[in-house]
Amino acid sequence: xxWVRGGLVVAGLGxxxxxVYGAAGDxxxxxxxxxxxxxxxxxxxxLFFAPIVILLGFVLGWTxxxxxxxxxxxxxxxxxxxxxxxxxxxxxxxxxxxxPSALPLNYTRGLLVFLGVVWGVALLWAVAALLGARWRSRx
Amino acid sequence: MTGLRQGPFxxxxxxxxxxxxxxxxxxxxxxxxAFTICFGTGLLDHLIQHPPGWFSWPTDPxxxxxxxxxxxxxxxxxxxxLLGVKLWSVYPKLFTWPALRGLPHALERLSIxxxxxxxxxxxxxxxxxxxxWYTPMHFYFPSAHYWTxxxxxxxxxxxxxxxxxxxxxxxxxxxxxxxxxxGGLSRRGLLAATFGAAGVITLATLGQTVAxxxxxxxxxxxxxxxxxxxxxxxxxxTAAGVLTLAxxxxxxxxxxxxxxSRSFTVAELASMPQHTESLPITCVEGWSADAVWTGxxxxxxxxxxxxxxxxxxxxxxxxRVGIYRITVVDPPHAADPRTLVxxxxxxxxxxxxxxxxxxxxxxxxxxVLQTKWLSRLTVRPAP
Numbered sequence: 331x332x333w334v335r336g337g338l339v340v341a342g343l344g345x346x347x348x349x350v351y352g353a354a355g356d357x358x359x360x361x362x363x364x365x366x367x368x369x370x371x372x373x374x375x376x377l378f379f380a381p382i383v384i385l386l387g388f389v390l391g392w393t394x395x396x397x398x399x400x401x402x403x404x405x406x407x408x409x410x411x412x413x414x415x416x417x418x419x420x421x422x423x424x425x426x427x428x429x430p431s432a433l434p435l436n437y438t439r440g441l442l443v444f445l446g447v448v449w450g451v452a453l454l455w456a457v458a459a460l461l462g463a464r465w466r467s468r469x
Numbered sequence: 470m471t472g473l474r475q476g477p478f479x480x481x482x483x484x485x486x487x488x489x490x491x492x493x494x495x496x497x498x499x500x501x502x503a504f505t506i507c508f509g510t511g512l513l514d515h516l517i518q519h520p521p522g523w524f525s526w527p528t529d530p531x532x533x534x535x536x537x538x539x540x541x542x543x544x545x546x547x548x549x550x551l552l553g554v555k556l557w558s559v560y561p562k563l564f565t566w567p568a569l570r571g572l573p574h575a576l577e578r579l580s581i582x583x584x585x586x587x588x589x590x591x592x593x594x595x596x597x598x599x600x601x602w603y604t605p606m607h608f609y610f611p612s613a614h615y616w617t618x619x620x621x622x623x624x625x626x627x628x629x630x631x632x633x634x635x636x637x638x639x640x641x642x643x644x645x646x647x648x649x650x651x652g653g654l655s656r657r658g659l660l661a662a663t664f665g666a667a668g669v670i671t672l673a674t675l676g677q678t679v680a681x682x683x684x685x686x687x688x689x690x691x692x693x694x695x696x697x698x699x700x701x702x703x704x705x706x707t708a709a710g711v712l713t714l715a716x717x718x719x720x721x722x723x724x725x726x727x728x729x730s731r732s733f734t735v736a737e738l739a740s741m742p743q744h745t746e747s748l749p750i751t752c753v754e755g756w757s758a759d760a761v762w763t764g765x766x767x768x769x770x771x772x773x774x775x776x777x778x779x780x781x782x783x784x785x786x787x788x789r790v791g792i793y794r795i796t797v798v799d800p801p802h803a804a805d806p807r808t809l810v811x812x813x814x815x816x817x818x819x820x821x822x823x824x825x826x827x828x829x830x831x832x833x834x835x836x837v838l839q840t841k842w843l844s845r846l847t848v849r850p851a852p
Contacts, residue, residue, distance in 0.1 A: 331633065331634075334630075334633065335630045335631070335633050336630070337630070338626050338627065338629050338630025338633070339626075339627050339630035339631060341623075341626050341627075341630075342580075342623045342624065342625070342626030342627025342628070342629075342630060343623065343627060344623070345619055345620075345622055345623025345626060346583065346619070346620055346623035346624060346627070347623075348619055348623070349616050349617070349618075349619035349620035349623060350620070352616050352619065353612075353613075353616035353617075353620075356612050356616065358609045358611075358612040359608055359609060359612040359613050359616060360607060360608040360609070360613075363606070363607030363608040363613075364608045364613045364616075364617070366607065367590060367593075367594070367605075367606065367607070367608070367613075368586040368587070368590050368617075369586070371586060371589035371590055371593050372582065372585055372586045372589065375556065375585070375589055376560075376563060376585075380556065380557065380560050383557065384483070384557070384560065387485070391653075396653060397653075399653030399654065400653040400654045400658060403653060403654050403659075403662070404654070404658070404662040404665070407550065407554070407659075407662050407663065407666055408550075408662070408665060408666040408669050410553070411549050411550035411553060411666040411667075411669075411670060412666070412669060412670060412673065412688075414549060414553075415546055415549050415596060415670055415673075415674075415688070416673075416688050418596055418597055418600035418602050419600050419688060419690065421602075423600075423602045423604065424600045424601030424602040424603070425601070426601075426705075426708070428705040428707035428708055429601075429702060429703075429705050429708070430696075431691070431692075431695050431696030431697070431700075431701040431702050432601055432690070432691065432701070432702075432703070433600065433601065433690060433691075434691070434692055434695045435687060435688070435689065435692070437687075437688055439687070440673070440687030440688045441687075441688065443687055444669065444673055444687065444688070448669070
């Protein structure tokens, strides 16, 4: 176990050293631009995205009736992941007039369709769970 | 010191009982598998485009590269919810108190910072690249994505080494039925929802690679049958700056070789024996599409300027600038009878955006190497 752990740590450090060495010696990369982006994604996640999501989850836990929490959380998780992925397509800044076959769809509509289906299923699930809870509490 | 432990630093600041080694270790295993797939397929693409001497890429099976590269992008997109929930599950550790407990602890935290930064970097830049949105990236995407991949995989290996005891405990000893604050969702439920989110993302996008999913893939960056002549384009004639050169009546394709040189007008190329092949176009951005091409065999052209032998061919485009202006057809692809200098797509002359008057098409290669608007072919003995 100790040797395995030591081996993995050393191998990983070696790979990371190769990455730094390779990037430093590659004339095509811009080291500062890359470093700034590495820092930016961590700051964006740790100081903005994560606190907002955690706060939202907290508020949902407080305000929703217990049987509705699971469906709303599951739908919320899928929605956040899908929206993050779809955002660059919805914004469409990558579109250029000379390339109509790139980003050819209406991504706002596509995202809304997917979110509609996800929340539709979540709504049915929540209603069923609420009715079930009421039925059980009477029975 | 306890007076300083406010907000997220306070004990019990994160009450959810869903966070546990059970959940984190399972997500960690899934992420390790997913990142390994992305690393392997990405490295393969890099080797095909920049082949070292020991590397040789076959022409068969014709569909292999579209599978590996489609998998690369699909797996990268599916990582989004896995990584998000994994980071959520360990987020309270960001506020560990005391923040640093000596050198080993400092190094461990530093390695986690590198891991998080590299993993987020790979996913964010990958998505920006397939959305063709380059303005936020102040670096050359292929190089940065390539080197950061080594950083990410190294950080993952180190992380597994550091966390091995916790991983073992999480996988085999702790329980999956803990309920979150206020009940509702179990750890198992959250894990299932995370994989569910990955599945929804795959359904929404995989239609760019798998034609059967086109009707449900409403968020696919491409549609395999959308584009001029029902085929997508990655670099237009306008962007390449060849709008006038490509339709110049004086156009000739030059072929240079060890035993001489020849040049052909479009009509002369069309009067040579024509062959039709069904070969996919596969973009490194993950989309791929079937197409039927007609043109002259590269082999037949090589035979006009070189004695029988093993050759590689340098293909030069009419483009004046661009990193893929010149590409090299390696010996296996140059020798394959399916490799064409194509003049037609689906029975019609190539659209200018597909490389009119002539383009290269070869089995099992990245689209960026299927040089369009060919101007010159240089045949030279294989090294």
